Amino acid sequence: xxxxxxxxxxxxxxxxxxxxxxxxxxxxxxxxxxxxxxxxxxxxxxxxxxxxxxxxxxxxxxxxxxxxxxxxxxxxxxxxxxxxxxxxxxxxxxxxxxxxxxxxxxxxxxxxxxxxxxxxxxxxxxxxxxxxxxxxxxxxxxxxxxxxxxxxxxxxxxxxxxxxxxxxxxxxxxxxxxxxxxxxxxxxxxxxxxxxxxxxxxxxxxxxxxxxxxxxxxxxxxxxxxxxxxxxxxxxxxxxxxxxxxxxxxxxxxxxxxxxxxxxxxxxxxxxxxxxxxxxxxxxxxxxxxxxxxxxxxxxxxxxxxxxxxxxxxxxxxxxxxxxxxxxxxxxxxxxxxxxxxxxxxxxxxxxxxxxxxxxxxxxxxxxxxxxxxxxxxxxxxxxxxxxxxxxxxxxxxxxxxxxxxxxxxxxxxxxxxxxxxxxxxxxxxxxxxxxxxxxxxxxxxxxxxxxxxxxxxxxxxxxxxxxxxxxxxxxxxxxxxxxxxxxxxxxxxxxxxxxxxxxxxx
Ligand code: BES
Ligand code: MN
Ligand code: ZN
Numbered sequence: 001x002x003x004x005x006x007x008x009x010x011x012x013x014x015x016x017x018x019x020x021x022x023x024x025x026x027x028x029x030x031x032x033x034x035x036x037x038x039x040x041x042x043x044x045x046x047x048x049x050x051x052x053x054x055x056x057x058x059x060x061x062x063x064x065x066x067x068x069x070x071x072x073x074x075x076x077x078x079x080x081x082x083x084x085x086x087x088x089x090x091x092x093x094x095x096x097x098x099x100x101x102x103x104x105x106x107x108x109x110x111x112x113x114x115x116x117x118x119x120x121x122x123x124x125x126x127x128x129x130x131x132x133x134x135x136x137x138x139x140x141x142x143x144x145x146x147x148x149x150x151x152x153x154x155x156x157x158x159x160x161x162x163x164x165x166x167x168x169x170x171x172x173x174x175x176x177x178x179x180x181x182x183x184x185x186x187x188x189x190x191x192x193x194x195x196x197x198x199x200x201x202x203x204x205x206x207x208x209x210x211x212x213x214x215x216x217x218x219x220x221x222x223x224x225x226x227x228x229x230x231x232x233x234x235x236x237x238x239x240x241x242x243x244x245x246x247x248x249x250x251x252x253x254x255x256x257x258x259x260x261x262x263x264x265x266x267x268x269x270x271x272x273x274x275x276x277x278x279x280x281x282x283x284x285x286x287x288x289x290x291x292x293x294x295x296x297x298x299x300x301x302x303x304x305x306x307x308x309x310x311x312x313x314x315x316x317x318x319x320x321x322x323x324x325x326x327x328x329x330x331x332x333x334x335x336x337x338x339x340x341x342x343x344x345x346x347x348x349x350x351x352x353x354x355x356x357x358x359x360x361x362x363x364x365x366x367x368x369x370x371x372x373x374x375x376x377x378x379x380x381x382x383x384x385x386x387x388x389x390x391x392x393x394x395x396x397x398x399x400x401x402x403x404x405x406x407x408x409x410x411x412x413x414x415x416x417x418x419x420x421x422x423x424x425x426x427x428x429x430x431x432x433x434x435x436x437x438x439x440x441x442x443x444x445x446x447x448x449x450x451x452x453x454x455x456x457x458x459x460x461x462x463x464x465x466x467x468x469x470x471x472x473x474x475x476x477x478x479x480x481x482x483x484x485x486x487x488x489x490x491x492x493x494x495x496x497x498x499x500x501x502x503x504x505x506x507x
Contacts, residue, residue: 001130001145001169003123005162008151010111011038014069018107018149021071022094024122025111026082027055039068044076044111054078057086058093071107073098082112084121088399091122095129104144109151116161119150121399123165124172124472131173133180133465164295168398168475171291172468179283179458179466183259183276188234188307191256191279194286195236195305201293203242209235219306219346221325225339226308228263228316235347238285238303240292242482248357249300250481251446252474253347255340255363256282256307263310263336264318271460278340280457280466281362282307287471288478295475297482302354306343310336322420326350327442332420340365341424341438348442358387358447360477361439362470363454368431370455377403378470379452381436387447394477400470402451405433412437 013021025044036042043066047053053061057080064073077094080086091108098106108122126148134140152158178186178194192208199206211232214223219235226233236256239249257278261267267275285303292301317323321333323342326349331342340363351359369379377395380402382388388404395402411433414426422441426434436450456469 001127001143002147003162003166004147004149005155005158006149006151007153007155008109009153010041010109011036013107013109013151014039016107016149016151017070018105019071019103020073020075020098020101021069021107021109022075022077022091023109023111024077024079024082024087024090025053025055026079039066040074047076056080057089060094060097062097073101073103079112082118084117085399087118087121088125091125092129095126099130102144105147105149106145107149107151114152114158116158117397119152119158119161120165123148123150123162124169127169127173128468131176133176135177135181136185164479167291167294168472170294171287171475172471174290175280175283175287175468175471176466178286179277179280179468181276183309186258186276186279187231188256188258188309189232191258191282191286191305191307192234192236195238198238198286198289198293201290203240203296204289204293205239205241207237209237217326217350218324219326219350220323221331221342222306222308222346224317224321224323224333225257225263225310225342228311228313229309231258231309233306233308236303236305236307238289240289240301240303242292242297242299242301243485247300247485249302249354250478251302251304251351251354251356251359252285252288253304253344253351253359253361254281254283254285255279255344255361255365256305257310257340257343258307260310260337260339261312263316263339264312265335265337266312267337274458274460277458277466278364279307280364280453283466284362284453284457284469284471284474287468288474291471291475292478295479297479298486299478299482301478302351302356304347304350306347308343310339325442329422329441330420332417332423334417334423335425338424338435341435344439345442348439348448352445356446358384358449359443360391360449360451360474362451362474364457365452366432366435366454368435369452372405372432373403373455375455375459377401378456378473379403379405379432380449381405381407381433381452382449383407383440383443384447384449387449390480391449391451391473391477394480395473398472398476400472402470402473405436407433407436407440
C-alpha cells in the first residue's frame, strides 16, 4: 500500500478522482465557519442540518456516484472531538464499511485543520482496518487498497508525519504477519530467517545463536523450556546502529515462544490454537527493526529474541525440576506453563553485556494481565520512573496505550522455595505482578521495564488476529529517546554578535 500527501481543501476534493473518498467531520465548532460553495461542502452542511449525519466518531453517511463529485463513493464520517483517538475510530469505521467494495484508490480529507497527530492516527487506522492475512491461504484474496491519498491544507507541513506513520505501518504489518502465521509456518528457525532478512536493511546487523552456542553460554533456563521440542531453539540478536558506537543502546527483548502448549503442565484444549501468538513479543521486535530502517533515528538499539516451542515430551522439563539460569541463580520450575519468564530471564542477563541505557522486554506473559487490563492497555512494569514515564508518554502519543503496574517487594513472597533460589510461579493472586517480580531479579544492572502484552497483542473471536501492538508504542519511545540525546538544531542560528556576548559572559 502506497501513501501520498497532497495539498487539498475540501472544496477542491469534489474533483478528486478515486474509488472512495472519506471526509472526516468533527463535532460543531470544529468546522470551518465560512460556508462552502463546493458540492461536498454543501452536502456536508445539508446533511448536518437535516440530522442525517451525526458527528459522533463511528457514525457514517455513504453516497454512491453523486453528481458533481468525481469520487465513485463518498463516506462522510463523524470524527467527534477530532482528537487522534476519535479520528482512529472514525477512519476505522469508514474503511471497514468500504471493505466489501472494490476500492483500490482511496482519498481521505478533513473538514477541519488536521494536526500531525491527526494524520498519523488516520494513516495507521487505514492500514489497520484494510489489513488482510493471506500467507497460508491457497487462493489469497489480498488487500485491494493500493493507493491512499491524504488531502491536507498544507502538504509540506505534514510530510514528516506521513513518512513516520508509513514507516510505523510497515513495522506493524511485519509484526502482524509473523504473529498471525501458524506455529508450523513460524518456527524458531523461520523467525531467525526473518531476522536475517532484516539484517540486510541499512544500519541493521543480525546474529543467530543455536542450541550449541546457547548451551556454551549457559542459558539453562532457556534451554530447559526448549528441551521438550524437536524444533531447535534460536537466540536472535539484532543491532540497529543509528548513533555513535559509544552511545549506550536501548535493548528490546521479545518473548518468542512459537507455540505454548504449557508443556507437562499442559493447557486445556479450547483456544489452545491462540498460543501460536505466544511469539507476539518477538514479532513486535522484528517489526520495530523493520521500521527503524526507514525512520533512521539517531539511537542504537539491540533486539534480543529467545525463540523456542514449549511442548510436552519424554525429554521435557517436569514440575519440580531445578535449572541454573545464565545469571547463576537456580530456578525451581513448579509449573512448566510459566515458560515465558524462563526464556526471558536468560535474555535479560545476556543484555548486561551491552551496558544498555534501558532494557524493555515485551511478552505475552500472563493470562492474569488479560484479566487485569483486558485488550485496551498493555501492562507496564518498570524499576525506573523516568523509563516508566517515557513509555507511558509513547503509549499516549502512538495511541498504543499501556498502564503502569506495581512492583512492591511483598509481591515476591510467593516465589520463595526451599529447593532453589527462586520458584517460577507464585499463587494465582496478582499473577501479572508476580511474573514481573520474577523478571526483576534478573534486571538489577540496568533501567528495566516489562510490557505484558497478553491482552493487547491479538484479538480473539470473529476478528481473531494479531494487532501489531506494541510496535507503535516502541517506535514513539525510541524516536523520543533519539530526540532527547540529539536535540533538534534550531533552524535560525544565533547571530554572531549574540554568540560572542554569551561567550564573554561565560568566561
Ligand atoms: N503464554 C501464556 C500467557 C497467556 C495465556 C497469554 C493466555 C494470553 C492468554 C504464558 O506462558 C502462561 O501460560 N502463563 C501462565 C502462568 C501461570 C502458570 C503462572 C498463565 O498465565 O496461566
Ligand atoms: Mn505458558
Ligand atoms: Zn507462554
